[in-house]
Amino acid sequence: QIIDAIEAVLGGAGPLSGRRVLVTSGPTVEPIDPVRYIANRSSGKQGHAIAQALRELGASVTLVSGPVQIPDPDGVVVVKVETARQMLEACQAALPADLAVCAAAVADWRVAEPAAEKTKKAEGVPPPTLQMVANPDILATLAAPGPNRPKLVVGFAAETENLIAHAKAKLARKGCDLIVANDVSQGSGTFGGDDNQVHLVGPHGVEDWPALSKLAVARRLAAHLAALLGGTK
Amino acid sequence: QIIDAIEAVLGGAGPLSGRRVLVTSGPTVEPIDPVRYIANRSSGKQGHAIAQALRELGASVTLVSGPVQIPDPDGVVVVKVETARQMLEACQAALPADLAVCAAAVADWRVAEPAAEKTKKAEGVPPPTLQMVANPDILATLAAPGPNRPKLVVGFAAETENLIAHAKAKLARKGCDLIVANDVSQGSGTFGGDDNQVHLVGPHGVEDWPALSKLAVARRLAAHLAALLGGTK
Numbered sequence: 100q101i102i103d104a105i106e107a108v109l110g111g112a113g114p115l116s117g118r119r120v121l122v123t124s125g126p127t128v129e130p131i132d133p134v135r136y137i138a139n140r141s142s143g144k145q146g147h148a149i150a151q152a153l154r155e156l157g158a159s160v161t162l163v164s165g166p167v168q169i170p171d172p173d174g175v176v177v178v179k180v181e182t183a184r185q186m187l188e189a190c191q192a193a194l195p196a197d198l199a200v201c202a203a204a205v206a207d208w209r210v211a212e213p214a215a216e217k218t219k220k221a222e223g224v225p226p227p228t229l230q231m232v233a234n235p236d237i238l239a240t241l242a243a244p245g246p247n248r249p250k251l252v253v254g255f256a257a258e259t260e261n262l263i264a265h266a267k268a269k270l271a272r273k274g275c276d277l278i279v280a281n282d283v284s285q286g287s288g289t290f291g292g293d294d295n296q297v298h299l300v301g302p303h304g305v306e307d308w309p310a311l312s313k314l315a316v317a318r319r320l321a322a323h324l325a326a327l328l329g330g331t332k
Numbered sequence: 333q334i335i336d337a338i339e340a341v342l343g344g345a346g347p348l349s350g351r352r353v354l355v356t357s358g359p360t361v362e363p364i365d366p367v368r369y370i371a372n373r374s375s376g377k378q379g380h381a382i383a384q385a386l387r388e389l390g391a392s393v394t395l396v397s398g399p400v401q402i403p404d405p406d407g408v409v410v411v412k413v414e415t416a417r418q419m420l421e422a423c424q425a426a427l428p429a430d431l432a433v434c435a436a437a438v439a440d441w442r443v444a445e446p447a448a449e450k451t452k453k454a455e456g457v458p459p460p461t462l463q464m465v466a467n468p469d470i471l472a473t474l475a476a477p478g479p480n481r482p483k484l485v486v487g488f489a490a491e492t493e494n495l496i497a498h499a500k501a502k503l504a505r506k507g508c509d510l511i512v513a514n515d516v517s518q519g520s521g522t523f524g525g526d527d528n529q530v531h532l533v534g535p536h537g538v539e540d541w542p543a544l545s546k547l548a549v550a551r552r553l554a555a556h557l558a559a560l561l562g563g564t565k
Contacts, residue, residue, distance in 0.1 A: 131370065139369065140368075168401050207451075216492045216493045217490070226440075226465050226466050228463050228464065229464065231459035231461065231462065244511045258450060259366050
């Protein structure tokens, strides 16, 4: 167990040996009041599988995860958070890193003023209006130029329509090096399911992958990222 | 397995043998768009334990549950729902019943107009405002006078302040026979935890129970309800 813990910090043997990697996974959860919250249908399966696959290639992996119902991957440092702001803070604490893979489904918005006590339904009082404010953009923050920018920053685009167009726009807007685009519309079964069909959207074009298990997607992505990082150590 | 299924419908031996019981449990989940939703921190542990305890006393139990991460109780018919409106429909389909225990944390409000596609964050577009509308009141609907009203309708009050006062007001407002009041403020550990401290608020006063495991609360409550139903079959 002690050896596991040391290996989790130091990494193992393989093409990513000696590389520090940050992976985000799962949803974020944004409070409305002490009992109600806004969340999303991310299961964390894809992000956790990526953390596992990068660890299998020898990387030293920190996994920053929102609330999920799946086990922690072995040999990985896991940091558990709830909100987008907590996730950003945990990511920044995990830097410097050679590679960041932002697979979490981070809430774009949070409730502007969460209530300190449970909001009561009362006779004659109309239902509330929830005013949202923008959350910090974790992917754009990590991808911004600066001394702490990982060599490679990978984002995810989860869309229900116009997948590739949205992913290309996101690549440019966020300043990251690669977008893994996947369809999360209800018919796709992606959210919560065990399979995923992704498209790698980079500055030089789009690579369409077949439908694979999330672990197979993760292993192929890890090998791809190891190759991209290869000469830059 | 076939015998289990028959017993789940017919009930078993015990003081509630021959009684039909409806229990609701867990949160409800209300969509914002295909990937985002509003939920609450109910784990379903207390409601599921009540279904189990009523079944142990011989009742024929239908458990209507929102999304939870705990196993179905044995010998109980489980109906899984997401939204408050689906929960109401499933409850009405489970009538007639001798007893209804509404332990679910039903969302008081839902988003007035959920988006058909994932709402996109866009440059220069302010964060959205979520206009809420009232959900149907399942407890009040089940407790309303009528030919289908269960003999005994029990509600829960989950509060973060003024617990007993809120529970007394709820008892009167909903028209139910008993309120089980519990403190769900963050310090209490009730939401998601294994223990609970409840107060039975009825028309004749308040009974304070000690902190107990949720299963012990459920068994004591089941025995109490069996006694109340005793002579009325």
